[in-house]
Amino acid sequence: MAVIVQKYxxxxxxxxxxxxxxxRRIQRAHAAGNQVAVxxxxxxxxxxxxxxxxxxxxxxxxxxxxxxxxxxxxIVSCTLVAMALRDMGVGAVSMSGEQAGxxxxxxxxxxxIVALDPARVRxxxxxxxxVIVAGFQGxxxxxxxxxxxxxxxxxxxxxxxxxxxASLCEIxxxxxxxxxxxxxxxxxxxxxxxxxxxxxxxxASYGAKMHPRSIELAAWYKIPVLVAHSVKDAPGTLIHDIxxxxxxxxxxxxxxxxxxKGVARITVRAVPDRPGxxxxxxxxxxxxxxxxxxxVQNASAERLTDLSFTVDKVDLHRALDVVRPVAQQMGAKDxxxxxxxxxxxxxxxxxxxxxxxxxxxFRSLADAKINIEMITTSQIRITCIVGEAQVPAAVRALHKAxxxxxxx
Amino acid sequence: MAVIVQKYxxxxxxxxxxxxxxxRRIQRAHAAGNQVAVxxxxxxxxxxxxxxxxxxxxxxxxxxxxxxxxxxxxIVSCTLVAMALRDMGVGAVSMSGEQAGxxxxxxxxxxxIVALDPARVRxxxxxxxxVIVAGFQGxxxxxxxxxxxxxxxxxxxxxxxxxxxASLCEIxxxxxxxxxxxxxxxxxxxxxxxxxxxxxxxxASYGAKMHPRSIELAAWYKIPVLVAHSVKDAPGTLIHDIxxxxxxxxxxxxxxxxxxKGVARITVRAVPDRPGxxxxxxxxxxxxxxxxxxxVQNASAERLTDLSFTVDKVDLHRALDVVRPVAQQMGAKDxxxxxxxxxxxxxxxxxxxxxxxxxxxFRSLADAKINIEMITTSQIRITCIVGEAQVPAAVRALHKAxxxxxxx
Numbered sequence: 001m002a003v004i005v006q007k008y009x010x011x012x013x014x015x016x017x018x019x020x021x022x023x024r025r026i027q028r029a030h031a032a033g034n035q036v037a038v039x040x041x042x043x044x045x046x047x048x049x050x051x052x053x054x055x056x057x058x059x060x061x062x063x064x065x066x067x068x069x070x071x072x073x074x075i076v077s078c079t080l081v082a083m084a085l086r087d088m089g090v091g092a093v094s095m096s097g098e099q100a101g102x103x104x105x106x107x108x109x110x111x112x113i114v115a116l117d118p119a120r121v122r123x124x125x126x127x128x129x130x131v132i133v134a135g136f137q138g139x140x141x142x143x144x145x146x147x148x149x150x151x152x153x154x155x156x157x158x159x160x161x162x163x164x165x166a167s168l169c170e171i172x173x174x175x176x177x178x179x180x181x182x183x184x185x186x187x188x189x190x191x192x193x194x195x196x197x198x199x200x201x202x203x204a205s206y207g208a209k210m211h212p213r214s215i216e217l218a219a220w221y222k223i224p225v226l227v228a229h230s231v232k233d234a235p236g237t238l239i240h241d242i243x244x245x246x247x248x249x250x251x252x253x254x255x256x257x258x259x260x261k262g263v264a265r266i267t268v269r270a271v272p273d274r275p276g277x278x279x280x281x282x283x284x285x286x287x288x289x290x291x292x293x294x295x296v297q298n299a300s301a302e303r304l305t306d307l308s309f310t311v312d313k314v315d316l317h318r319a320l321d322v323v324r325p326v327a328q329q330m331g332a333k334d335x336x337x338x339x340x341x342x343x344x345x346x347x348x349x350x351x352x353x354x355x356x357x358x359x360x361x362f363r364s365l366a367d368a369k370i371n372i373e374m375i376t377t378s379q380i381r382i383t384c385i386v387g388e389a390q391v392p393a394a395v396r397a398l399h400k401a402x403x404x405x406x407x408x
Numbered sequence: 409m410a411v412i413v414q415k416y417x418x419x420x421x422x423x424x425x426x427x428x429x430x431x432r433r434i435q436r437a438h439a440a441g442n443q444v445a446v447x448x449x450x451x452x453x454x455x456x457x458x459x460x461x462x463x464x465x466x467x468x469x470x471x472x473x474x475x476x477x478x479x480x481x482x483i484v485s486c487t488l489v490a491m492a493l494r495d496m497g498v499g500a501v502s503m504s505g506e507q508a509g510x511x512x513x514x515x516x517x518x519x520x521i522v523a524l525d526p527a528r529v530r531x532x533x534x535x536x537x538x539v540i541v542a543g544f545q546g547x548x549x550x551x552x553x554x555x556x557x558x559x560x561x562x563x564x565x566x567x568x569x570x571x572x573x574a575s576l577c578e579i580x581x582x583x584x585x586x587x588x589x590x591x592x593x594x595x596x597x598x599x600x601x602x603x604x605x606x607x608x609x610x611x612a613s614y615g616a617k618m619h620p621r622s623i624e625l626a627a628w629y630k631i632p633v634l635v636a637h638s639v640k641d642a643p644g645t646l647i648h649d650i651x652x653x654x655x656x657x658x659x660x661x662x663x664x665x666x667x668x669k670g671v672a673r674i675t676v677r678a679v680p681d682r683p684g685x686x687x688x689x690x691x692x693x694x695x696x697x698x699x700x701x702x703x704v705q706n707a708s709a710e711r712l713t714d715l716s717f718t719v720d721k722v723d724l725h726r727a728l729d730v731v732r733p734v735a736q737q738m739g740a741k742d743x744x745x746x747x748x749x750x751x752x753x754x755x756x757x758x759x760x761x762x763x764x765x766x767x768x769x770f771r772s773l774a775d776a777k778i779n780i781e782m783i784t785t786s787q788i789r790i791t792c793i794v795g796e797a798q799v800p801a802a803v804r805a806l807h808k809a810x811x812x813x814x815x816x
Contacts, residue, residue, distance in 0.1 A: 016464035023465075050484070056424035057431075058491035065494070065502055069487035072480035076458070079477035083466035086473070094473055099551060143507060 007157035012230035014044035023084035039157040042073025063108035074134035091129040102138035111146035151211030162221035172230035177237035180404040188405040196242035202347040253350030254402040264316040270333035273305040342391035345383040364401035415565035420638035422452035431492035447565040450481025471516035482542035499537040510546035519554035524571040559619030570629035580638035585645030588812040596813040604650035661758030662810035670721040678741035750799035753791040772809035
């Protein structure tokens with residue numbers, strides 16, 4: 001009997017009507033003869049409301065307390081889904097992360113799953129019951145509740161699918177699947193029928209709706225993941241091992257165009273170029289909790305170099321406070337910043353061994369009169385940093401240049 | 409170092425301001441050199457809101473799911489109190505019932521504590537931290553969350569006090585203590601300075617604010633319990649082992665007058681009197697979940713007897729549905745009922761070996777033109793069932809007759 005894991009996001013369980021809708025969908029999968037385990041997020045804005053509640057009693061809530069507090073959101077939604085299923089005559093039982101055997105490290109607020117013992121989930125499935133697991137949470141060695149960070153329910157679902165040897169992990173959300181580009185920017189964007197794990201990982205990291213860690217986990221355990229709409233019955237996007245080559249021919253080399261806004265850049269100019277300058281800058285930034293994205297260091301004449309990196313716009317002032325004194329110590333000329341940038345990326349496994357994608361990308365942007373500020377690449381992705389205001393035009397230009405538009 | 413357990417009810421933690429107030433009170437007890445463990449109820453109307461949420465997805469929510477759902481209310485409040493304490497610089501850690509070592513039987517919705525292993529609580533106390541425990545909950549053998557029923561947080565507090573060998577269990581609530589009578593009915597009612605366990609048990613069973621099971625537990629383990637106001641700094645009422653006789657002289661033999669409204673009576677008339685008739689009636693009532701209170705069976709001539717008993721008014725129709733067919737089978741003449749009754753009781757340990765209290769009570773009620781419908785007694789209590797409309801007058805008459813009025 002096939003095991004299927006389904007995951008429903010917060011908007012899919014935001015009220016009683018939607019919970020009953022979710023229960024009906026689960027009922028169908030169960031009635032079709034599958035063993036069904038379900039992971040749910042907290043209802044609607046519950047997590048934000050709990051965060052506000054914590055802020056009302058403490059300026060700086062303790063992370064351990066915060067995790068135990070936030071974990072209640074998913075407990076509430078998983079018990080309600082179980083109740084709704086029982087009301088329809090479907091045997092169902094809810095479980096906290098702990099009861100579902102999810103063990104994590106001790107990093108409160110963004111813990112990683114280190115082990116998952118699915119014995120109890122499997123027992124209930126074998127009794128014919130549907131199991132509803134609270135997403136986003138686990139327990140550490142001290143049996144303290146931890147949370148996996150935003151988007152953590154995706155990770156719970158894939159980890160559970162892996163532990164159960166599930167044939168499919170279905171991620172139900174408020175979009176119909178993964179698109180070649182954001183349909184709000186590119187009206188001709190197409191929904192992708194399928195996608196490789198690496199491609200999805202790059203898309204997820206750069207805007208698309210799924211937590212990157214969950215994709216990594218799915219790739220590692222080769223769990224097929226279906227991203228689909230929780231209400232509409234449209235076919236979603238299947239993320240699976242395309243590279244494994246089960247007859248799938250990759251005709252389009254570029255699979256999608258993604259973007260980010262709200263990117264800021266800091267440039268430390270004319271730094272005396274000697275070993276260790278990167279570490280002297282990025283260690284204190286990491287200590288200050290500032291996440292650094294793209295880093296570019298120019299080769300230089302005269303033993304002077306320019307070092308640029310991007311951060312989230314909301315972190316810019318904090319980052320500058322850290323960087324300025326360090327730059328001065330290093331003997332840099334000065335520190336300049338730009339807080340109106342964005343990224344645009346093309347993604348596709350087919351790009352790996354085929355030349356010409358970068359030049360097509362740069363030419364298309366130039367034709368659209370878009371200046372490229374920085375460039376960064378991975379094996380299957382090329383990202384250009386451009387002016388924030390030009391991001392939509394850049395996405396449209398690339399979507400057209402790589403022939404991703406839907407056949408009309 | 410003395411261990412103190414404090415318990416705060418839902419109204420005491422209903423919002424951020426009250427939570428900070430509670431934290432300040434805890435801080436004072438901690439700063440005074442005590443080891444402090446705290447039990448909290450869910451914020452304000454949280455439990456009712458969660459029950460409504462369950463009702464919105466299921467006509468008949470599963471008890472196991474309901475318990476896991478309801479348990480989140482106390483988790484939220486205990487984490488918030490811990491955060492507020494940390495914000496004041498007091499080391500504090502919250503714990504679920506499970507983490508606090510509270511094991512119960514499997515009776516979801518009204519579980520009983522069967523064991524309490526305070527190892528983790530004690531460890532944290534020994535580190536100098538305040539421990540905030542979620543009231544009202546525990547886990548059963550299957551590690552499923554159970555709840556102890558309404559008022560269960562009192563029981564959590566006393567059980568924790570017993571397990572820790574606490575010198576005092578403080579129950580903070582929205583009243584200043586235990587009164588000789590309800591001050592809304594008897595303006596001259598006095599707050600009692602102290603009270604014996606048995607007296608409190610009778611008062612708690614008949615209207616006063618504390619869960620009877622928690623009093624039984626306190627009596628068993630001889631834990632002194634202070635009932636006091638969570639905001640005002642007025643001295644409360646100390647419930648302790650008065651009978652143990654540490655120099656306390658009991659001058660007033662009657663300690664208080666309590667009452668209930670909403671009482672209904674069912675009378676099965678002219679039943680052929682043979683062994684087993686009580687069982688044939690009360691077994692099906694118990695199976696139907698109807699709680700029976702006072703039972704009176706009249707001795708009779710001609711082998712016929714009248715059997716009367718009281719139930720909560722809201723259960724009357726359900727009870728009649730059970731009783732009528734049984735009465736017919738027994739050959740009873742008929743079944744009559746009255747749904748407008750109440751009780752009035754006098755309570756006091758000093759009554760045990762002293763005569764004349766009953767006659768004073770009956771005479772006072774007769775003087776006030778109040779008809780007595782039924783009478784029931786315990787070792788330290790006499791209860792009269794009277795018309796519901798006459799309850800306030802009865803309470804005032806008895807409060808005066810037994811000289812409980814405050815010295816003016």
